[in-house]
Amino acid sequence: MITAQRKLTPLSFTRVRFQDNFWAPRLEVNRKATIPHIYQKLDETGRISAFDLQFTRPVPSPIVEIFGDSDLAKWIEAASYVLMNDPDPQLEAQLNQAAEKVAKAQQPDGYLNTHFIVAQPEMRWKNLRDWHEMYCAGHLIEGAVAHHQATGQNTLLDALARYADHIAATFGREPGQKRGYGGHPEIELALVRLYHETNNPRYLELANYLIDERGAQPHYYDAEARARGDAPERYWAKTYEYCQAHVPIREQEKVVGHAVRAMYLYSAVADLAHEKNDQTLLDTCYRLWDNLINKRIYLTGGIGPSGHNEGFTEDYDLPDETAYAETCATIGLVMWNHRLLQFAGDRRFADVMERGLYNGFLSGVSLEGTHFLYENPLSSAGSRHREEWFYCPCCPPNVSRTLASVGKYVYSTGDEDVWVHLFAGSTADLEVGGKAVRIQQTTHYPWEGTVAFDLKLEEAQEFSLRLRLPGWCQAYHLSLNGEEQAVQPDSSGYLVLRRQWQNGDRLVYEMEMPVRLVWANPAVRQLQGRVAIERGPLVYCLEGVDHGDAALDRIALDAQAFGAACKAEYQPGFLGGVTVIHGPGVMIDDADWDGSLYSTTKPQQKTVEVLAVPYCVWDNRAPGEMRVWLRGW
16 A cells, blocks of 8 residues: 655664764854854854743844844754763753743743733734744754754753643634644744654644645735735735745745745645655645756755745845855755655655755855854855854754755665665664664775675574765676675665675775766856766865866867866865866966957957865865856857
8 A cells, every 4th residue: 555654764873973984073053153153143143042031122133133033042952962962061061041931931821922922912923924923933943853852851842842732722723713824834843843852633633724824815915914004015025925824835836936935835735745645745745856956956956046935036046156046945845855855765855865965055154163154155256155143044044954854865764674765974873673783884985885784683684785886986896795786776875785684794885986078058057158066975166266267168178178188086185075177178268359449350269177065165275266057069
C-alpha cells in the first residue's frame, strides 16, 4: 500500500561527531565565537531586556521590532544544540537565565509577545497579515523544545505549551474563534515539534488547521483589515502571494512571494503530509519543488531574486548582481528538502540539500564567525560585504542554529537500512534492527571524493547500506575490504549494498570529482553567454583580490581550453584550507581606448590566469569584486 508517510528517520545530530577539516572547525567557531557574539548583540539591542517588559514607547530602534522576540528564541535554540554535544556550564547558565526571563514575561492568559504586551496591547492579534505574533511564537516554541531536550528543564517548554494553548483557543473554526493564520509561516512546523515533545495532539491539530485555513475564502486578511479600519486594496504587496495565502495550499502551482515564508510553510506541509498520511499535501510539495528547482533557484542554492518582496518574481528570473538570495531562505530550502528526503530516500532532495548547505548557506557567515551576509549575490562590484549585525538580524541566529545541528543531515535509518546522504569525516552511532552500529567516515570531502566507511558492530548483522551517488558525480568506484564491488544506483539514486556486515568491515567509496563548467538555461536572460565553475558539491567564484586591477566582468573562459588545462589544488593555509582552481582565461584589454566611451575598433584581448575559490568563502579577505558567472564560449 502506497502511503504519504516517511520510511526514513533522520539520525539526530547528537549521534554524529565531526572530525574533519571542513565542518568540525566551523562548528567550533560557531560555539566559541558566533554564539557569544550573537548574545552580545541581542543584549546591546535590547532584545533580551525586552522580556523584562519595562520599555516604553517611543523606544530606540530596533528594540521593539515586532519580530524581535524571534531573535532571542533562535539563540536559545542554537545554544541548546551546542550544549547537547559540548557541555558548557557557563553557556548553560546563560541559556537558563534567558529561558527564565522569557517565561516570566508570559501573561496570565498565556500570551507571550513583548511588543504587544508593552507597546501595543490594544492591537494584539489584530494584524496577522503584517505583524509577526505567530512567527515569534513559532520560534519561541522551537527554542523551548530545544531547551527542554538540552537541559531537561520544563520552565520554557511549559510556558510555550501554555502559549500554544492560548493560540489554539483563540484561532479555529469553533464559535467565537478567529479564522486567522499568521502572515509569516513558522509556527506550523514548530507546533509539529511541540506535538512530538509533549505528545499532545492538540498542537498537531492546530498546525493542521493553520495549513488548511490559509488562503480560504472569504479571505481572513480582507476581513481583518476592514475590522481595524484599513482597506484591503491598500495592501502594499498588492497580492497575498507575498505570504502564500492567495489560494489554499493544495491549489498552489508555483513558488511565489517571500522566499523564507514559502520554505517554512512548505516544510510544515511536508511534516503534515506525513503526520496525516495526506497524499494531497505531499503532491503539493512535489509540484512546488519541481517549479522551484527547474525554474527559480540559483546555482548556489540561493532563492528569491527580488529585494522588493524578499522573494520570487517569475520563472527564469535569476539576475546575479542584484540577487537577494537571503541566507534564511537557503536555510529554509535545506529544511524543506531534508523533510522531503525522508519520504522515500530520493537523491534529488539530498542533492538540493547539499547544494544549499555547501554554498548559499555557508556564504552567510565569515570564517571567523562574527560577520554575516543577509543577501547572497552571485556578483558584486565590491560593495557587498558581511556585517556584524543587521537591523533585521534574523540570519545570524538562524545560521548558528543550523550549524549547531548540521549533523542531522548526514544519515537516515530504516528498519533494515542506513542511508548516507552527506559525506564528512565523522563518527555516527546508529541503531538498525534494534542493534548498535557505529560508522566512521574518513574523508577529505568536499576537497576530495574518496570516503572510507569503517563499521563497528557488536555482532554480525544484515542490513542495507545506501550511499548517495551525487547528481554531479559521473563515475565512481566501490571496494569492500579491498575487493571491487559492481553496484549500480537504484531508482532513487543510491548505491545499495545489502549483506551480512561484520565488525571491522571497510568500504571505500571513490567519487570522481573533476572540474565542471555549467551553463544556465537559455530562458535565463541575465545569464546568456555566461559560464560558471563547479567541482564536487561546490560552486566557485572569482574575487578581485586574486586578479590585480582586472575587472572581473571582462574575463572570459574558452570552455574547451579551460577544461583541458585547469587544475584543482588544495591549499591548506589559504582561507581555512580550500581547494582552488587555476586555469587560463582571456580578458578585454582597455589599453588602447585612451578614455573614449565608444569606438568602432573591436577591443583587443589578452590572456590571464584565472584563480577560482569556493563561493562559500568569498569576502573573507580584502574587499573587492566577486563573480560566479563569467563570459564564456
